[in-house]
Amino acid sequence: MSRPGTSTASGPASGTSRRGLLALGGAALAGTAAVGLAGCSDDDKPAKAAAPADRVPFYGTHQAGIATPAQDRLAFATYDLTVSGTVAENRAALRQLLQQWTAAAAAMTQGKTVPGDNDNPAAPPADTGEAYGLSPANLTITLGLGGSLFDKRFGLAGKRPAALADLPKLPPENLDPERSGGDLAIQACADDPIVAFHVIRNLARIGRGTVVMRWSQLGFGNATGNGGGKETPRNLMGFKDGTRNIPGDDTSLMDGHVWVGDETDQPWMRGGSYLVARRIRMRIEAWDRDFLQDQENVFGRAKYTGAPLTGAKETDQPDFAKKAAGGDPVIPADAHIRLAAHENNGGVRILRRGYSFTDGIVPATGELDAGLFFIAYQKDPRTQFIALQRKLGAHDALNEYIQHVGSGLFACPPGARAAGTGWAQELLA
Numbered sequence: 093m094s095r096p097g098t099s100t101a102s103g104p105a106s107g108t109s110r111r112g113l114l115a116l117g118g119a120a121l122a123g124t125a126a127v128g129l130a131g132c133s134d135d136d137k138p139a140k141a142a143a144p145a146d147r148v149p150f151y152g153t154h155q156a157g158i159a160t161p162a163q164d165r166l167a168f169a170t171y172d173l174t175v176s177g178t179v180a181e182n183r184a185a186l187r188q189l190l191q192q193w194t195a196a197a198a199a200m201t202q203g204k205t206v207p208g209d210n211d212n213p214a215a216p217p218a219d220t221g222e223a224y225g226l227s228p229a230n231l232t233i234t235l236g237l238g239g240s241l242f243d244k245r246f247g248l249a250g251k252r253p254a255a256l257a258d259l260p261k262l263p264p265e266n267l268d269p270e271r272s273g274g275d276l277a278i279q280a281c282a283d284d285p286i287v288a289f290h291v292i293r294n295l296a297r298i299g300r301g302t303v304v305m306r307w308s309q310l311g312f313g314n315a316t317g318n319g320g321g322k323e324t325p326r327n328l329m330g331f332k333d334g335t336r337n338i339p340g341d342d343t344s345l346m347d348g349h350v351w352v353g354d355e356t357d358q359p360w361m362r363g364g365s366y367l368v369a370r371r372i373r374m375r376i377e378a379w380d381r382d383f384l385q386d387q388e389n390v391f392g393r394a395k396y397t398g399a400p401l402t403g404a405k406e407t408d409q410p411d412f413a414k415k416a417a418g419g420d421p422v423i424p425a426d427a428h429i430r431l432a433a434h435e436n437n438g439g440v441r442i443l444r445r446g447y448s449f450t451d452g453i454v455p456a457t458g459e460l461d462a463g464l465f466f467i468a469y470q471k472d473p474r475t476q477f478i479a480l481q482r483k484l485g486a487h488d489a490l491n492e493y494i495q496h497v498g499s500g501l502f503a504c505p506p507g508a509r510a511a512g513t514g515w516a517q518e519l520l521a
């Protein structure tokens with residue numbers, strides 16, 4: 093992440109400190125050359141400004157961070173608006189916040205500091221600084237709007253999509269209200285943990301006086317440099333997780349299951365998606381005492397290869413009809429994949445984008461507070477996540493080892509189309 097005005101293709105601008113110069117990594121320097129050339133002569137410009145490999149375009153039809161291949165790290169946070177004015181004043185404050193957040197997000201994803209950074213020794217810097225000198229590491233920043241935003245405060249009740257109805261109770265959940273809900277949500281994903289964290293911190297800082305952070309969650313996958321991107325990542329139960337996920341580059345599946353289309357009752361959501369987040373604790377100690385065959389029966393897949401119990405390779409299609417010699421199905425009736433598979437749910441699919449988490453221990457029990465921060469994107473949670481979770485909650489063998497302890501549902505509007513446009517502009521017009 094480079095500071096504005098401090099570097100060009102030909103070298104640092106006047107006033108760059110030696111410390112700032114040293115901090116500029118090669119990727120950040122190259123990226124700045126591509127995006128921040130104001131004041132350079134034509135000779136200074138690269139022949140062709142190819143998109144650098146470490147950054148994901150911010151502007152577009154859809155928000156980045158949904159179809160984007162999952163990065164190594166997650167910083168997720170929800171925020172509540174603290175406004176107390178008239179509807180018009182509150183709406184104006186929300187509009188201004190989202191404009192500032194959009195500009196900051198656009199800058200950070202392209203390796204720049206949040207706008208307004210300065211060298212004034214008498215003022216706090218606009219950017220908190222922990223990502224100076226780092227590349228954006230494929231940072232994506234995705235905004236979600238919670239159902240509570242559509243109450244009386246902003247006059248938005250008539251614009252609440254039916255699909256954003258509050259999630260019903262989904263037993264056997266045991267939700268902590270302090271890890272649930274929120275007016276706004278930010279999903280920041282990057283291949284560097286500090287770059288992702290830097291986002292949720294700086295957006296809180298920009299919004300001071302208008303928003304407060306409600307809860308947050310850090311998550312991790314496996315590092316890109318350690319097989320990430322080639323191997324299906326494993327969850328903390330040791331199983332490959334994501335084998336039969338929707339591939340983000342399959343436009344037909346994305347249009348069919350993930351992107352909101354003309355079917356919506358709220359045109360401002362066209363091109364958007366609905367994010368369900370569930371903090372799911374795993375009873376890791378109990379799981380680690382379970383024998384291998386039972387663990388594999390719980391999922392319906394082999395632990396090491398990831399193959400369905402009816403196949404030999406991870407990519408083999410599960411055969412849900414196959415019976416063992418005694419007549420029982422090879423993939424048990426309560427196996428997670430049997431219950432969740434689209435073949436057994438009228439074609440229903442979701443895009444999963446979860447991350448592992450570990451947050452010390454649960455004081456009451458001394459057990460690890462660890463598990464899966466489950467994130468799923470879909471066109472309509474009523475017919476997708478909720479329908480699937482009702483079935484899993486009632487029958488899944490995995491329930492013995494997990495508990496849903498946090499929750500959120502957010503409408504992710506379409507992408508900001510071009511510089512100068514803000515997130516959710518159509519909603520707030």
Ligand SMILES: C=CC1=C(C)c2cc3[nH]c(cc4nc(cc5[nH]c(cc1n2)c(C)c5CCC(=O)O)C(CCC(=O)O)=C4C)c(C)c3C=C
Pocket residue numbers: 327329331332333334335336337370372373374391393428429430432433434441442463464466477480481484494
């Ligand atoms: C409501 C939706 C789902 C929840 C909640 C959920 C929790 C959860 N899942 C795993 C581990 C695995 N899930 C796998 C597959 C899978 N899971 C869901 C949905 C939910 N999972 C779906 C739709 C699927 C695909 C099923 C299929 O089509 O075969 C797998 C298998 C590998 C894979 O395909 O990804 C694993 C492993 C955990 C640990 C968990 C809660 C902690």
Ligand SMILES: [Fe+2]
Pocket residue numbers: 428432
């Ligand atoms: Fe699952």
